Amino acid sequence: MKIPYEIFISMRYLKTKKRHNTVSLNTFISIAGVVIGVATSIITLSVMTGFQGYFRDKILSAISHIVVMEYSGAGIDDIKSLKDKIENVPHVQATTPFIISQAMLTNRDRVQGVVVRGINPGTEGRVTSLEKNMVSGSLLRLEGTGRFPGIVIGEDLARKFGMSLGDMLTMVNPIGEETAMGMVPKLRKFELVGIFDAGMYDYNTGFAYVSLPEAQKFFDMPGRVSGIQVRIDEIYNADKIAREIQATAGYPYYTRNWIEMNKNFFSALKLEKIGMSLILVVIIVVASFNIVGTLTMIVMEKSREIAILKSMGASSRSIMNIFMFAGLAIGCVGTAIGSAIGYGAVAIITRTGMITLPKDVYQVSHLPLSITFLDVLFISLTALGISFFATLYPSWQAARQDPVEVLRYE
Secondary structure, eight states, X not given: OOOXXXXXXXXXXXXXXXXXXXXXXXXXXXXXXXXXXHHHHHHHHHHHHHHHHHHHHHHHHHSOSEEEEETTSSOBSOHHHHHHHHHTSTTEEEEEEEEEEEXXXXXXXXXXXXXXXXXXXXXXXXXXXXXXXXXXXXXXXXGOOSSSOEEEEEHHHHHHHTOOTTOEEEEEEEEEEEETTEEEEEEEEXXXXXXXXXXXXXXXXXEEEEEHHHHHHHTTOTTOBSEEEEEESOGGGHHHHHHHHHHHHOTTEEEEEHHHHTHHHHHHHHHHHHHHHHHHHHHHHHHHHHHHHHHHHHXXXXXXXXXXXXXXTOOHHHHHHHHHHHHHHHHHHHHHHHHHHHHHHHHHHHHHOOOBOOHHHHSOSBOOOOOOHHHHHHHHXXXXXXXXXXXHHHHHHHHTOOHHHHHHTO
């Protein structure tokens, strides 16, 4: 296959004048600029994507994909009928009732406000991954027949209270109950029967689980629940499936999906990723100025050769192609090397977990990295596109040179 002479000449222009046939310093600097820009972009976007994926997985391990609740807040009493309706909706895999309310937990001189969830230990695992998150004890012990009812709390809350399995703590309902002495807070002792680690500090310190019957007694909801948790087969279709469930259940029920329940959090992550992507594009643009500078210097240095080529019949388009090929070669090589370095760095950091983070600040103990094909493709195409546009002005300057004027002063 015959190589176009424009490519042959452009490759020669990127090498040194000496007989060593090596890449010139300017070419090397230009390639290095693209490499740094592309590698930095891949690593940074992998961090953003990793955080999104990590928090999504951890959130979905603690909450259901969809919840069905009642408008008035009084609770749902026709539990079985509603569950049957929901389970007949396509894409619904499992359901389980729950109660949710707020209370305070106390142990000796320490107090912590928590969200208390009353669950069915036997069916909770079908909807959430709470059972898999247990680091000690078991959800099934919530149904124990001991002297005190069981409770499950997060690892960080247990550490804060200095508690281990079998220890006692007190749950306080500030709303309380009416007595002859007036309104008195309701108190109930619970035995710690399980400790979970949801992977997020807020969940580990802000959630507590008791059995559904105990929650009904403590929050005065006999025979009623706060809502129905739903697990579906496609999490990114939660909005559509939630609307179908609401249409099936009818009034007075409404639905909320996991995206709505964490909308502000994921919107902030998405906005941050978009903003970071724009900054990374600017980094690649700055790197492309090296290409402009290199090609401009080559045009000035090779003006005599350009004039000779034109005198021999080379068209202005061919001259432009020579320098455009040279710039694209720099962009392609830099993008390829940068992608390899970026992907390799992500793989090494992910496998070794070498970068640790303070868990109480960032919610995670290690830097989560995740790279997708679309992210790499976006960065690569952006780098190549910017490299191409960086070649236009120097190539145009070379093509518009008048060979007569150039050779006259040689």
